[in-house]
Amino acid sequence: MELRHLRYFVAVAERLNFTAAAESLGVSQPPLSQQIRDLEAEIGAELFERTSRRVVLTRAGVDLLERSRGILAQAQEAAERARAIGSGSAGIIKIGLTGSVLTGPIGELIRLFRSTHGPVEVRIHELPPDQQIAHLKARLVDLCFQRSPPHDPDLVTEIAWHERVGVVMAGGHALSRAQRLALTDLAGQPYLSLRLRDSRFANDLWRAGLAAGFAPDPCQEVVEATSLMSLAAAGLGIALIPEFASILRHPKAAFRVLAPPVPAADVHAIRLNIVDAVVDRFLGLMRDRSPGIADALRGEVDRLNEDAPDRGA
Template identity: 40%
Template sequence: MEIRHLRYFAVLAEELNFTRAAERLHMSQPPLSMQIAQLERELGVKLFVRGNRRVALTEAGQAFLSDVRTVLARVKDATARVRAVDAGQAGRVEVGLSGSHFLGPVPHLIAHYTRTHPQVSILLNEMNPASQIDALRERRIDVSISRTAVDDQDLCSIPIWPDPLVAALPARHRLASRRRLALAELAEEPFVMLRLDTSAFAGRLYELCLRAGVRPRVVQTVAEIPAQLALVGAGLGVALVPVSTVAHFAGSVAACRLPAAVSGGGVHAVTRRNARQRVVEAFVQAAARWQAQPAAPDPAAMGPAPAAPAPEPACRPR
């Protein structure tokens, strides 16, 4: 028994006329009669009573029709579902990210993607960046949203939006009203820094300071950027942070632009090179096209955010 036999039967059961049923099925009447007869022989029952001018369902045919409609509906749903999966429009994406990303565009991206892709489940896993990379390699997550690009034999990165660094100062700091600062101007300031064991991003911030001739006088180290900003807002020191994270602390933290050589930075989607999940590729490409820009706490001081980068092709095995 084939699916086409069930379709032929369902159409004939609706039309109760071989000529009209054959027209609907885009076939001639004799092959349709042969296919129905073959189905009846396979089932060992008569499905139709054939008269000179009319066709009627037998009692067995009426019972069979109910089940056939259920089967055909499930086949239709399964066909739509498998096509959606193949197009990246259905499935599940496990995303790893740190808490600071909830202060930027990520919540809006996830909300928008969930609305426009109702068959895709986006599951967020909050963890520190180093744990995300381990989870990627161990296939516990599909994507890491990271401030550091990773490019090796197993993993690759696609930039998804810019997120330049700014100097975060207590709102009442003597330099808080400045539109722009050179990093060297913070040389004597106490710093609230990320712990170096939390991520490569933390190491990059420390190296930026050293390159600018500033050896940070570290008064506190924390694991997450929101903790940095909370301490800065309380007046414990200054910090270098992505601009997307500062808006939520606008009442207590001032943000000053840094020179381009220092401030350049962005957010990346890190994935496995050998992954072949269309739903993951589609999500990453949608994130790269996302137009929400990191919000600055003081637009006049910060100036316009850089334009979002164009989507790049998914990374491939080396």
């Protein structure tokens, strides 16, 4: 049984006239009558009582009419939704990221996307970087945001926004007296790090420290930048973190932006090299709006950095 058979049946059942039904469908009457006979033969029941004067639905025909209307409506809805998803105006976009990325423009980008693309649902999946890539390739997420993306020919990567690196420490730390620090200023300090086995970004920072003569030997390794701030605030060491994470700083911690040369904490958008209209729409919004959002956040970081007192004074 095909949807075409049900459409033909419904047209006849609603009009109880084969000639009128054929005209509404744009077909001739003999093929329509044959289609109805084929449908009855497949079902094994008569759907119409036909006489020379009238056409009447049988009990089986009445029941099939009700169910056919529902089936055809669902098929139409499915086709319309598929069409909308194909054009990027509906569907679900699943985004993989780490917690520290959420402190940047992504939250505002999602809010703006929802306000302009209401039928598209945005779902966030907080995952370690390597799991993000595995989920992306398995089509469990559609888009990832990472600071140190992998080199992979199956993936397409672009800058989502620029972000600096800074140092977080206890408020009374001697280094907090400076408004800006260099990597060489960190030599000899206990070093708190994101977990090296999970984070390419943490490894980039570690190698940059070595190149600057600062040999970072992590005394603690954690998963998220907020954990680094808590440990640094407790006086257990210093940590390098993305600048926007500092907006959520611990009240007993101080943050200072690092002077160049230092690796950037730029966030990259990563997707599969396939056509996806929903992802394209989100990336279009990102390209247009993330620079302005990042600039506003950067101004807030600088203001907090300038206003922060030396808690050790």
